[in-house]
Structures are given as structure tokens and as C-alpha cells.
Amino acid sequence: MNNIFKSLLPPLLGLLLFIGIWALVAQSSPQLPGPVKTWASAVQLFSDPFYRKGPNDQGIGWNILASLQRVGIGFGMAAAIGIPLGFMIGRFKFLDAMTAPIISLLRPVSPLAWLPIGLLVFKAANPAAIWVIFISSIWPMIINTAAGVNRIPQDYMNVAKVLNLSEWKIFTKILFPAVLPYMITGIRLSIGVAWLVIVAAEMLTGGVGIGFWVWDEWNNLNVEHIIIAIFVVGIVGLLLEQALVMLAKRFSYE
């Protein structure tokens, strides 16, 4: 009991300090709502998270789910293409040399710079946003998976040689489990990027989504809702990351 108290105390104090500073700042600038007002607004907002009043006016629950869905699809496609590609790049030096300049060139491009291309090609906001997620989150998955394949200790490959294992056995018993921790790191990095990008992309494209909702509330000058959106985005991002951390722990064998 004492231990739980000890470990909860510092973060709780940090949170209280943060809220305190927020309240102080809110007092001195009249346009910024304080924590109390924001909390009241949040309670009201979350009391009916799944209402539907029209195609662009839906409950916050629907907004969050819509964003998560886009992230899921874009991220899923990035994983489905990025991870196998990473494996092959790691395994075959020629492919590595071939793709290295392209990856180096495209990786530092800001996700939002990809948006106009997406809108041009897909002519609709939803697929364009998914495209931006895809192209932004694919790089960590390719690079980390390839790095994992490169870092497989030669010892394991020697075992495979001495046992004369078939290619399939090498893949399932050695290659895949050895690369898994690196893959999961890549996935963790990707999910962070993806969630970051979706909010910005939705601000620019509109529709249903948490990013769009932020922009809409700004247009309505509902500052409390913008602040709430910040918390929501942060909390959902945190939960996604934590889920992957737990997954990573499950598969680490140190």
C-alpha cells in the first residue's frame, strides 16, 4: 500500500502543479478558460459522446473513432507493406542499396506535404488522409525491421547452418522471433507519427474526426473544446503507445 502511494505521489503532484499553473495563466488572460470551466465543459461533452445531428456534427466519441479508423487503415497498410519490405531489405544487400537513396530522400518530407498529392490522386478527403498516414508511418517500420534483420547474431545463423534447417524453419524459428523486438519498436514509432499526423491532416481536410473537430471548434471560438481536444489527443496517443509497450514486454526475452 505504501509502495503504491509512493509511486503515485510524484505524478499526482506534477499534474496538480500543471493545473495550478494553468489556472494562474487563465486568470491573467481572460480569453483562456481555466481548469474548472474546461472540466465543466468536458463533463457536458462526454455526457453524450455518440450523438448524431448531421454529417458534420457528431458526438466526440464518433470523432475519436473516425480518426482511429483512419489511423488503423493507413497504419495497417504501412505495416503490411513496410514490414515485409524491411525483411527483404535486411536480407538482400542489393535491395538495400537500391532502396537506400529513395528512402533517405522521402523520409524527411513533412507528412503534410504529402497531403496535396493525396487530394489530387484520390479526389476525396478520407483516402487522402489515409494516404498521408500511410506514407508518414511506413518509414520506421521499414528501417527498424531491416535493422533487426541485420542485427541477428551470426551465432543463430550458424545454428541454422549446422542443423541444416529449411528456409521456412529459419524464418519461423530464428528470423522472425529475432526481428520481432525491432519490428515492435518500429511499430511504436509509427503509431506515434500516425496519431500525430491524423490530427493535422484532418484539420486541413475536414469531415468527421478529432482533428476536424479541433478546427471546427476554433472557428466557433470554443476555446474550452480546443483544450479538451488537446487532452483527448494526448490521452488516446498515450493509450496506444502503452498498449504497444505491453506488447513489446510480452515479446522481450532478456
Place this chain on the structure above:
Amino acid sequence: MEKYVQVENVQMLFDTKKGPFVALRDIDLTIAQGEFVTLIGHSGCGKSTLLNLVAGLTLPSSGAMLCAGREIVGPGPERGVVFQNHSLLPWLTCFENVHLAVERVFGQTENRSALKKRTHEALALVGLTHAEHKHPHEISGGMKQRVGIARALSMQPKVLLMDEPFGALDALTRAHLQDELMKIAQATHSTVVMVTHDVDEAVLLSDRIVMLTNGPAATIGEILHVTLERPRNRLALANNPQYHEYRGAVLEFLYHKMKS
């Protein structure tokens, strides 16, 4: 002498940026079935290279290598290797690590329960039945090395190749495993080729000690026949003058006759 492993006029060259590097030259060695041979020499003299050649993990630049009359063209389960780093797969349990080898060698001809039985027996041979369902990170270094030995033995190899298998262990564990290895080798009539740099280990375990000269271009300097009676007891040998003679001979070679 019955020829089980034959190394004939073997030379090993490596291409490096500075030109060809001759690791081994003029290696002629014959090993009989059931023999326990150690390769000893200073660091960098090519003893691991020679072991890798017998294992088939590398192919010689010139010369012939034969095992049981057939040319060695690559690695395989009939030349089982125990690595210096145990090389156990960390995501498999000890049982599964050994089972991987058993399945590879006997999977086509035997059913599942027979394979399981082999795996249990191999682990029992090294005294690790109680650790079967543990993962490598849950057991000690000595135990990991024993699993490595169990894995190699479970394949019933023609030759057991060991690359400084006890190098990473403390003296007590090493002594214990050396005794166990002698017992197992005798019980299974295995042919063993072991790389070591420990003189006492070489004299205690071997039937013959192959002493390599210093690298580069190392070759076989001397071969010592150790005719101490088996089973060998290290405590008794401490008072055996012949043991000390052998020991002296090896040390003399290593420290005085290094150059070819």
C-alpha cells in the same frame, strides 16, 4: 588407425583488403572413431578456423576434408557443433531448443512421441531434466552450455565439435562439466574434436593433443598421445607423474617451440 575424420594437405586463405591472409597451411590430420582430440595453440593460431573447416562452416582453400569417407561439403547435423557462446535461441525453452535439432535429424523417420523421448533423454544426459521448461535467460551460464551440449549430442552426430565450450565459465563449473563430458563421451563412444587454450583441460580430456604453431600460416607443430588410463580422475591425476610430464610437454611447446 581407422580413419574417421581426414584432413589432407589443407590450406586456408582469407581474402582481406591487405591481400591474401594465410591462416592455415599444410594441415594433415587423421582422427579415429571414438577418439577425443583437442586442438591447442595460442590465440589467433587458427584452431577455430580448423574446427570450422571440419564442421563445414567454411570450405578449405585447397586440400581435402573427409568425414567417414565422404567429402565435407557443408555443415550438417552429423558434425554437431557446440559453440563457445551457447547459441541457444532465447525465445525457445531448453526443451524446444534441443527438440529443434532432434526434429531436424529424426523428424522424417520417427513420430512425435519418439522425438519427445529423444529430447528428454538428451537433456537427462546432461542432468537438466528439471530445467526443461525454462528459457535460456532463466538458467546459469554452465546450464546453458550443457543445453548446447545436449542439443549437439541429441543429433547423434558422427563427430562432436566443440569450440572452447567451457571458456566462458568459472573454474568450478568448468571442472564439473569436463567430468561430465568425459562420462558422456565414454558412454556414447563419441568422436570429439575440441578447441581449447587450457593445457590442463587438454591433458585431462584428450587421447591426443594437436598443438598448432603460431599464426599466421599456422600448421600442426606436434601431436602428443596421452595414454593415461580411463576413466580419468582429476584428483588422482594431480599426483600422477605422467600427467605432469604431458602437461610440461604441452607447455614447453606452447612457450618455446612456437615457431614452426
